[in-house]
Amino acid sequence: MNDSTRGPSPQRLLLATDLCARCDRPLDRAKQLASEFQSDLHVLTVREGPRTPDEVASWLERDGAPQGFELAARRELDEEFAGSGLSPTLQVVEGDVTDAILEVAGGMDDALVLTGASNEDSFQRLILGSTAERLAQDLVHPLLVVRQRTRGPYARILVANDFSHAARQALETAARLFPGRRIVLFHVLEELAEPVAGAVQDALEASERFLDTCILPTEARAAVATFIGHGSLTDTLPRYVRDEAIQLAVLGIHPQSGMARMFMGSRSEDLLQQLACDTLLVRSRKDKDDG
Template identity: 25%
Template sequence: MVEAGHARSALERASLLDLAPGARVAVLVRQGAELQGESLARAEERLMARLQAVGGTLSRIEPAMDEDLLEAFERQAAQDAPELVIIAREPRGRLTRLLGDTPEKLARHGRVPVLVTRLPAEAPYRRVLVGIDYSENAREALELALRLTPPEAGPLDVLHCYDTSYALVLHQEGASAKQMVDYYRRRASEADAGLRAFLQPYRDQGTDLHALVRSGDPQAELEHAVREQETELLVVGKHGGHGLMHALLGSVAEACLRRAECDVLVVPQAVSRH
């Protein structure tokens, strides 16, 4: 569900993606929105031309003004089977800060990858960062990022954030300074080896990947890496979540949607099965 100005932004970004053969793209548009204007028409024409060149299709989801967005999305998605949903970031009011806006709700409940645009769509993505936790969901996120990134973009940044919270237990149990240092070094070494092993199959195929290993809070480290690497697109997997706290606070992926200063692609679990 996108206002006219937002629809233009989403279409412009979609037209710049490195689309795979047979790609299916859906654009969410609020029913009754004015989808006119020369710049919007050009963006839609560019996207259609790109999709036609790869044998792809474009679908437009237009829920009624009084229709629940998620219900409309699920209904249309079941019919068109889109591989990617693109939606621009909306202005946020007080209520949406608490309960989540349209992109966050789609990312939370949807079964299709959601690309939320924030930056002007002026060129294909060149600086892409993928958050990795070694899960199958993370592998799907990495592979989708590779599909959407042009080969000439250069190395893809891949960040893994590891946990060192057990250090607090060691400290409370009276661990020596040497034991603490050994623990931190061991965790760093394990994380580095784990990321190398995770990425090796892609490197064996000649994929250019830049590995980043950090310790601490994943959300904070992703935000820091986005600024440090001048990231244009952040790609994160979304794990399932339940309960009141998740409903209010959401996952790391949803937090990135709220706070990241770049476009964000959220990849749900097992997208290949939907």
């Protein structure tokens, strides 16, 4: 199924960050994408509670004056974006990180949400903790988890394919956000320790039939290359990403079954930990998978 029309780029980018030193990578990617998409950039940082005696005193003595943290964050953003032509808005909220992201994103009909990946800080713990699970279930917007340094627009993109509706939406989203890019549609034959010609050919033909069900502009369909791997998913896909210097992996999410059903089963958490590239998570809008 082809469609000559293409939906617009996101009108807004929501960057969730605590503005620490190791958040430079998602900040740089947000800056690049805001310029590429010509989108408004909204920066959200969440304070989960006071950490020093002075902060405790300020917490208890609120008088409505702007807090030093927010003023410092605003100055940092002004310096970071000076001369870029971009004027990001800043929102500082207090409370649970995931709740804050969901609430703010809920007020943005057309947005792409960005954040970083780290297991060292509660705010950035998207891959290893409960934040990822809740966002994967409840966030209707695509979620971009940034790991790599930004050296230009994404050029090498992979979409993981299990022939499901979630994978279909992942591919359509990747083609919409990044028109004109070469996309590898990647399927793994996990039951095979070694490639078998007949099985690989059958999988390639199934991939082509799958593409026929996707709503893609003609030029986007022509830019998709199918690839069939074999072996363990959590070994094969990360190895391909590393060997082919893939910059962005796009995974479809099955929301009805939690993190354990993201993309292709309970191994998804291991997969996300092993991927060296940036990862775009796209939640299926269907309650039941039709793959």
